[in-house]
Amino acid sequence: MDLSDRKKKILQAIIDEYIGTAEPVGSRAISKKENLGLSSATIRNEMADLEEMGYLIQPHTSAGRIPSDEGYRFYVNSLMRDYKIGMDAVAQLQSMLESRVSLLDKLIRYAGAIASNLTEYTTVISAPKDDDSEIKKVDVVAVESHTVMLIVVTRRVRNASVNVSLSGEGCERLAQLINKSLAGMKPRGVTRDTIEGIKDSAKGFIKDSALDKILDCLYDTVTADAETEIYVTNANSILRYPEFADVEKARDMLSFLDDREKLKKLAAADTGEGINATIGKENDFEILQDSSLVSMNYTLPSGGAGKLTVIGPKRMNYSKVFASLDLISNEIEKLVNYYMNGS
Amino acid sequence: MDLSDRKKKILQAIIDEYIGTAEPVGSRAISKKENLGLSSATIRNEMADLEEMGYLIQPHTSAGRIPSDEGYRFYVNSLMRDYKIGMDAVAQLQSMLESRVSLLDKLIRYAGAIASNLTEYTTVISAPKDDDSEIKKVDVVAVESHTVMLIVVTRRVRNASVNVSLSGEGCERLAQLINKSLAGMKPRGVTRDTIEGIKDSAKGFIKDSALDKILDCLYDTVTADAETEIYVTNANSILRYPEFADVEKARDMLSFLDDREKLKKLAAADTGEGINATIGKENDFEILQDSSLVSMNYTLPSGGAGKLTVIGPKRMNYSKVFASLDLISNEIEKLVNYYMNGS
DNA sequence: GTTAGCACTCATTCCCGTCGAGTGCTAACA
DNA sequence: TGTTAGCACTCGACGGGAATGAGTGCTAAC
Numbered sequence: 155m156d157l158s159d160r161k162k163k164i165l166q167a168i169i170d171e172y173i174g175t176a177e178p179v180g181s182r183a184i185s186k187k188e189n190l191g192l193s194s195a196t197i198r199n200e201m202a203d204l205e206e207m208g209y210l211i212q213p214h215t216s217a218g219r220i221p222s223d224e225g226y227r228f229y230v231n232s233l234m235r236d237y238k239i240g241m242d243a244v245a246q247l248q249s250m251l252e253s254r255v256s257l258l259d260k261l262i263r264y265a266g267a268i269a270s271n272l273t274e275y276t277t278v279i280s281a282p283k284d285d286d287s288e289i290k291k292v293d294v295v296a297v298e299s300h301t302v303m304l305i306v307v308t309r310r311v312r313n314a315s316v317n318v319s320l321s322g323e324g325c326e327r328l329a330q331l332i333n334k335s336l337a338g339m340k341p342r343g344v345t346r347d348t349i350e351g352i353k354d355s356a357k358g359f360i361k362d363s364a365l366d367k368i369l370d371c372l373y374d375t376v377t378a379d380a381e382t383e384i385y386v387t388n389a390n391s392i393l394r395y396p397e398f399a400d401v402e403k404a405r406d407m408l409s410f411l412d413d414r415e416k417l418k419k420l421a422a423a424d425t426g427e428g429i430n431a432t433i434g435k436e437n438d439f440e441i442l443q444d445s446s447l448v449s450m451n452y453t454l455p456s457g458g459a460g461k462l463t464v465i466g467p468k469r470m471n472y473s474k475v476f477a478s479l480d481l482i483s484n485e486i487e488k489l490v491n492y493y494m495n496g497s
Numbered sequence: 498m499d500l501s502d503r504k505k506k507i508l509q510a511i512i513d514e515y516i517g518t519a520e521p522v523g524s525r526a527i528s529k530k531e532n533l534g535l536s537s538a539t540i541r542n543e544m545a546d547l548e549e550m551g552y553l554i555q556p557h558t559s560a561g562r563i564p565s566d567e568g569y570r571f572y573v574n575s576l577m578r579d580y581k582i583g584m585d586a587v588a589q590l591q592s593m594l595e596s597r598v599s600l601l602d603k604l605i606r607y608a609g610a611i612a613s614n615l616t617e618y619t620t621v622i623s624a625p626k627d628d629d630s631e632i633k634k635v636d637v638v639a640v641e642s643h644t645v646m647l648i649v650v651t652r653r654v655r656n657a658s659v660n661v662s663l664s665g666e667g668c669e670r671l672a673q674l675i676n677k678s679l680a681g682m683k684p685r686g687v688t689r690d691t692i693e694g695i696k697d698s699a700k701g702f703i704k705d706s707a708l709d710k711i712l713d714c715l716y717d718t719v720t721a722d723a724e725t726e727i728y729v730t731n732a733n734s735i736l737r738y739p740e741f742a743d744v745e746k747a748r749d750m751l752s753f754l755d756d757r758e759k760l761k762k763l764a765a766a767d768t769g770e771g772i773n774a775t776i777g778k779e780n781d782f783e784i785l786q787d788s789s790l791v792s793m794n795y796t797l798p799s800g801g802a803g804k805l806t807v808i809g810p811k812r813m814n815y816s817k818v819f820a821s822l823d824l825i826s827n828e829i830e831k832l833v834n835y836y837m838n839g840s
Numbered sequence: 841g842t843t844a845g846c847a848c849t850c851a852t853t854c855c856c857g858t859c860g861a862g863t864g865c866t867a868a869c870a
Numbered sequence: 871t872g873t874t875a876g877c878a879c880t881c882g883a884c885g886g887g888a889a890t891g892a893g894t895g896c897t898a899a900c
Contacts, residue, residue, distance in 0.1 A: 180893050195843050198894065216849045216893050287640075295634045295650050305654060307638050307646060313654045390755060393748040401744060405736040412733065523862050536874050541863065559862050559881045 157207075157228075163190060164200050165209055166233040169221050173469045176396050178218035221469070223434040226446070230431045230472050237473035239481055243272060247481065251489055259310065261489075263385045265462060265482055270388040272478035275466035276411065280421035281383035282458025289336050289344075289376070294329040294368070296320055302368060306375055308341060314375045318364040331356050332372065344376050384417045397444065397467040410441050411465075421461045425449040429479050434468050444468060448475045450483060455490060500550075500571075506533060507543050508552055509576040512564050516812045519739050521561035566777040566811070569789070573774045573815050580816035582824055586615060590824065594832055602653065604832075606728045608805060608825055613731040615821040618809035619754065623764035624726035625801025632679050632687075632719070637672040637711070639663055645711060649718055651684065657718045661707040674699050675715065684719050692716050725803075727760045740787065740810040753784050754808075764804045768792040772822050777811050787811060791818045793826060798833060 157165070167188045171179045181197040184190075190197075201219055204210045209225035212218075221229065247268055259281060266279035287309035295303045302325065303315045320328070335352050336344065349369050356365055389411045398404040410416055416439070425432065425447075432447045446468045453459045462482070464475050500508070510531045514522045524540040527533075533540075544562055547553045552568035555561075564572065590611055602624060609622035630652035638646045645663050648656045663671070678695050679687060692712050699708055732754045741747040753759055759782065768775065768790075775790045789811045796802045805825070807818050 178893090182893075193843050194893090195845090195895095196841085199842090202895080212894085214850060215895095216851075216891090218893065290640050290646075291636070291638045293634070293636055293648070293650075297633050297650065297652055303633075303650060303654070305636070305648060305650065307636075307640065307648065309640055311646065311648060311654065311656045390748060390751045393744055393751070399744055401736055401742055401747065404744060404747070405733060408733045408736070521862090525862075537862090538864095538874055538876090539872085542873090545864080555863085557881060558864095559860090559879085561862065 160190070160192075161200055161204060162233060163188065164197060165204055165221075165225065166229065168201075168204075168210065168219060169225060169229045169233070169469075172220055173471055176467075176469060178213055178220050180218035183218070223436065223468070226431075226433045226468060226472075227436075230433070234473045234476070237471075237477040239272070239474075239477050244481065247272070247485060251485055259383065261486070262383070262460065265486060266385045266387045269462055269464060269478060269482055270391070272481070273464055273466075273471070273475045274388075274391060275464050275470060275475065276389050276391050277387045278411070278417055278420065278463045278465065279385050279387075280418070280460040281385070282454065282460045283382055286340065288338055288340050292329060292332045292336055292372070292376075294320075294325040294332065296322055296325050304368070304372055304375055306341075306372075312375055312378070314371050316368050316371045318367050320360065320364060320368075324360055327359060328356055328368070336376070341376050344373070346373065349373050382418055382421065384414060384421060386411050386417070392465075395467050406441055407445075410439070420447075420463065423449075425451065425461070427451065429476055429483075431472060431476075446470050446472075448472065448479065450479045452483065452486075503533070503535075504543055504547060505576060506531065507540060508547055508564075508568065509572065511544075511547075511553065511562060512568060512572045512576070512812075515563055516814055519810075519812060521556055521563050523561035526561070564812070566779065569774075569776045569811060569815075570779075573776070577816045577819070580814075580820040582615070582817075582820050587824065590615070590828060594828055602726065604829070605726070605803065608829055609728045609730045612805055612807060612821060612825055613734070615824070616807055616809070616814075616818045617731075617734060618807045618813060618818065619732050619734050620730045621754070621760055621763065621806045621808065622728050622730075623761070623803040624728070625797060625803045626725055629683065631681055631683050635672060635675045635679055635715070637663075637668040637675065639665055639668050647711070647715055647718055649715075655718055655721070657714050659711050659714045661710050663703065663707060663711075667703055670702060671699055671711070679719070687716070687719050689716065725761055725764065727757060727764060729754050729760070735808075738810050749784055750788075753782070763790075763806065766792075768794065768804070770794065772819055772826075774815060774819075789813050789815075791815065791822065793822045795826065795829075 164184060167184050168179045171183065171187070181194040181201055185192055185194040185197045201210060204225075205212060205219060209222055209228060210219040211222045211225075213220065250268060251264070262279055262281040266277045269279070270277040290307045292307070293305040295305065296319075297303045297315070300317050300319055301315050302318055302320050303313055305311060305313045331352055335348055339348075349372065353365060353369055360368075389408060392398045392407055393404055398407060420439070423438065429448060429450045432449065434446060435443050437443060437445070437447065442465075444467070445465060447463050447465055448470070449461055449463045451459065451461050462479065464470075464479070466475070507527060510527050510533075511522045514526065514530070524537040524544055528535055528537040528540045544553060547568075548555060548562060552565055552571060553562040554565045554568075556563065593611060594607070605622055605624040609620045612622070613620040633650045635650070636648040638648065639662075640646045640658070643660050643662055644658050645661055645668065646656055646658045648654060674695055678691055682691070692715065696708060696712055703711075732751060735741050735750055736747055741750060763782070766781065772791060772793045775792065777789060778786050780786060780788070780790065785808075787810070788808060790806050790808055791813075792804055792806045794802065794804050805822065807813075807822070809818070
């Protein structure tokens, strides 16, 4: 199913126009705007062909055309021009990255925010689980008269508090025992038996009831499924698009963006290597059938993997989004390398 | 400006009705619904009076009446019936609280969520700053080849990571030195000089460049203004109300609810003791002039203070919201006391 | 193969008449 | 004197055309 050069140009012009206006595009607009040197009548003939081939849709007889899912797909695969991101945006991005990033989680969250800034669409970014990173240290600290705080350090820091009384000295001794057992283990390797072991050796100097409470909490904290962190940025931006002028639709979409379970599924979906678009009905989620996603999988040198997804209307500015994700991925890679290798 | 009993009853009936329907209320509806034994004509006369007195507004000549800000105010102050919260909701609340709460921050966040559940409106809750709680412990942990994590425990846990290499032993020695200086201090009492003191004693065994990086980061982490945490729950609920059928308005409100600075101001506003409503134009924020807030200040035994605010349309179900906040405040107080005193 | 011309389609807009909910006023009633 | 029935009036909401105009498909001529 090859398209003539002319058809390609016309299709491209129609989609470019539609991306900007969200209004069906007529033949006259194209014949005037592009300097193809063709009359509207000729364009009409070509448009009729493109419609028959499935790339365009006519909402009703006397309206212009809008791209079909296939039209967008062809556009993304073959027609899209390279988008040039302004130097000031690049500079801004770099300075943002340098100033703010100190911790992996923050980096992830920040990357999502930057993508949303650059593209002006909603972004969803999932942070890598860290269930493979070993326990570096566990700390037990008395923070208030009746409260003991447990702090478990892996690649991240988790903490929980228990309502028992324990002296500073008791905390220290307990922490030592815990570390002896747990330091170096992977969280998922920790079992009830491991914990029982600690209990036996700590029985001497801590009341049974308090010890039970603390160790129960420790077990929960250590084995708690490392939640896949998911950050949504700029969800409200959807309200800017006429596609969501209907409050019903907007509400449904915003609920979707609030639903961690669904977003997890979204982040877990297979979208292949590199940067890829999923257009309209190509999406598995009912609610996204009138939207498009552009996703980028990433892996960190430390092994974690996650996904950055941009969500927008089907007529999103694909080239800009692709370029933005590309830029972000490059800059962050540089940054991570710098931190890892010190060079 | 006294109202006769009859006028009060009529005003109450009108507001109750309007809260449910969001439609202007006519005289016939009232004369039929309430068993006042009055004809619509009489009601009309009374309504005309109430309008003249400023409690009601007529959107246009042949429409029913809606309450004015003053009408709502009078309703809240004098007319509102007590709302009876169902036993199942109470039981649910109790079990939720017991199962989930382990840490102050979580408690706060959870209280906001529960308020939103009970009332079905948006809630904003601010968590107390903890800049008055002393530093219990500081930990230094090497987590990856080039990363050292700093963990500062006050009533909360803050952490940051630095990109330097440091051996496990080095970490431990450094941690000891840091704790010797900082443990027991209030974060705001820590100065550059305090840090310099640590530097001097650690110079021996850590490279200067690495030490500088770590201590800089430590200083930042310790003195970082304890952000007033603010949690917004159920922001999208506003889309359910005809008041926000216009996407423009909805967007403005959602932007407002996304704007931490504005929410901080909201949380800082003086709303007096106990539970209080702020109705329509009584609000300082332009965007809230068609909405109402019900706010409750809380203080914790540990001294922290914050505010829970419910945001809804002016015709919100005030009695339900008041009752819900009252319930939450009681239950949480019980819970906190239990934790503090163990009884 | 391209284009000018023309008839045709159809969503959008505006106008206008009708409908009905609700009011205010008046006069009669208890 | 307070209450009520009755009635004229107001005004937004709704619905049916008519007018508008953007855009098409087709045909015939270049």
